[in-house]
Amino acid sequence: MQLTVFLTACPACDRVFYEFENAELDECPYCGAGTKGANIERSEIVEFAIDHKTGLISLDGSKTTVISPSGQAAGMVADIV
Numbered sequence: 257m258q259l260t261v262f263l264t265a266c267p268a269c270d271r272v273f274y275e276f277e278n279a280e281l282d283e284c285p286y287c288g289a290g291t292k293g294a295n296i297e298r299s300e301i302v303e304f305a306i307d308h309k310t311g312l313i314s315l316d317g318s319k320t321t322v323i324s325p326s327g328q329a330a331g332m333v334a335d336i337v
Contacts, residue, residue, distance in 0.1 A: 257305065263298040264291070272297060 260277035268289035275281055277299075281291055304315050 257303070259302050259304060261300050261302055262296050263300075265295045265297050266291065267293045267295070 262275045262277065262280070263272055264275050264280075265272050266284040266287060266289060269284060269287040271284065271286045273281070273285050283289065284291060284294075302315055304313065306313050
C-alpha cells in the first residue's frame with residue numbers, strides 16, 4: 257500500500273511537521289495555529305505493509321515496529337529516518 261507523506265511548514269511559527277495525504281492536520285502540532293495556508297515543502301510516496309500474522313509493520317521494506325494486541329507499540333525494531 258502507498259501513502260503520501262507531506263513535509264509541511266506552519267504559516268505562523270515556520271516549524272516543519274509531517275502529515276499524511278487525506279489526513280491533514282487542522283492545527284500545527286508545535287504552536288497550535290491553524291494550518292490554513294501552510295506551505296507543503298515536500299511530499300514523498302512511502303510503501304508500507306503489515307505482516308498480518310505478527311503485526312510487524314514495514315516502511316519501504318524496513319522493519320519498524322510491532323503493534324501488540326493491547327493496541328500499544330511493542331517497541332521499535334529499527335529507526336526510520
